[in-house]
Amino acid sequence: MESQDKPSTDAKPGAQSGGTGAITEEFPGTRLIQIGLMTAGLLFNNSSQAAPVQVNKPPATGRASQSNAKVQDRPIRLVSLAPSNTELLAALGAADHLVGVCTYCDYPQQISSITRVGTFVSANLERLARLKPDAVLLVSGQEHLEAILKHNNFKTLVLKNNHLNDIGLNIKELARLVGKEGKGEALAKNLEDSLNSFHNIIGSANRKPRVFYCVWPKPLMTVGKSSFLDGVITACGGINIASGLEPAYPSYNAEKLLLAQPDVIIMPYEARTQEFLKQSPWKNLKAVKNGQVYFQPEPRCDMLARPTLRILDGLAWLGEKLHPELASNLSAWHKTSQQLTRTASTVTPLTTQAALR
Secondary structure (H helix, E strand, C coil): CCCCCCCCCCCCCCCCCHHHHHHHHHCCCHHHHHCCCCCCCCCCECCCCCCCCCCCCCCCCCCCCCCCCCCCCCCCCEEECCHHHHHHHHHCCCHHHEEEEECCCCCCHHHHHECEEECCCCEEHHHHHHHCCCEEEEECCCHHHHHHHHHCCCCEEEECCCCCHHHHHHHHHHHHHHCCHHHHHHHHHHHHHHHHHHHHHHCCCCCCCEEEECCEECCEECCCCCCHHHHHHHHCCCEECCCCCCCCCCECCHHHHHHHCCCEEEECHHHCCCCHHHCCCHHHCHHHHCCCEEECCCHHHCCCCCCCCCHHHHHHHHHHHHCHHHHHHHHHHHHHHHHHHCCCCCCCCCCECHHHC
């Protein structure tokens, strides 16, 4: 569940899809789009037809569509239109394979000089064609973009990111793509060990607080059963009160929230300065009365919504909010896992933004 500075030829969000624009005016941002609420209806800029890209196709893994192999005699050239894929490549020390990224790719800082070729929901096909990527990396939720890329003869790789376990699988998938299988296996194993240790700590809790994860308060949106964040809440020893709703990010009824009376409420960072918590129905919620409302860190420190190694930071943060009695154990666990979340390499882009101006 992927700020919107845009390529020069992209239309503004919502310009091509009526309902989307209203959301972006109400919400400053980034979080709704980052987690995929706007994946439907926005099309690529079709001002240029991309030239066919010829690459070798590896054996199917069952996890990705149109997976692409390394090109003989030269490093594979990749474009990432999803921040999580960009972060995972950097963690593998393979960010030098990136020739283009989307505007939401803001971590690690070293990738800031890489060419921007679109947002999470749109791309500049002309610029993309000029980069001649061997593959464009996407995530689940971007299937509409995948279809248009294929139509324009770009090779794609769509990684699943619906569950915590997908992170390790995606690391290994990308590692195979760039020829760093050993490092991928090691990172995935370290992540698995850290998650198992976290689960053991959370398993010692004697209660499971009921959680309302507020994506945005107006219109009221939350996370449902199909969301990556539903699994994060469960992993942290909480119960998502909206887990009975099938959509990943459904709207939610204020009256229903009042009846549910969650123990803990998680709010977006952008809502921290608003006064709505002093109004109905919020002021009548026991979580508000008991001071159990927590605002996420600022978007550049996003640790929860992106399925990357930084999820360990997010789990420590949310786990401590739901189980303060485990704070010392979680703090010690977090310290041992922090090294894993550090980026493993410095990015040296093959093509810079300035080179395309």
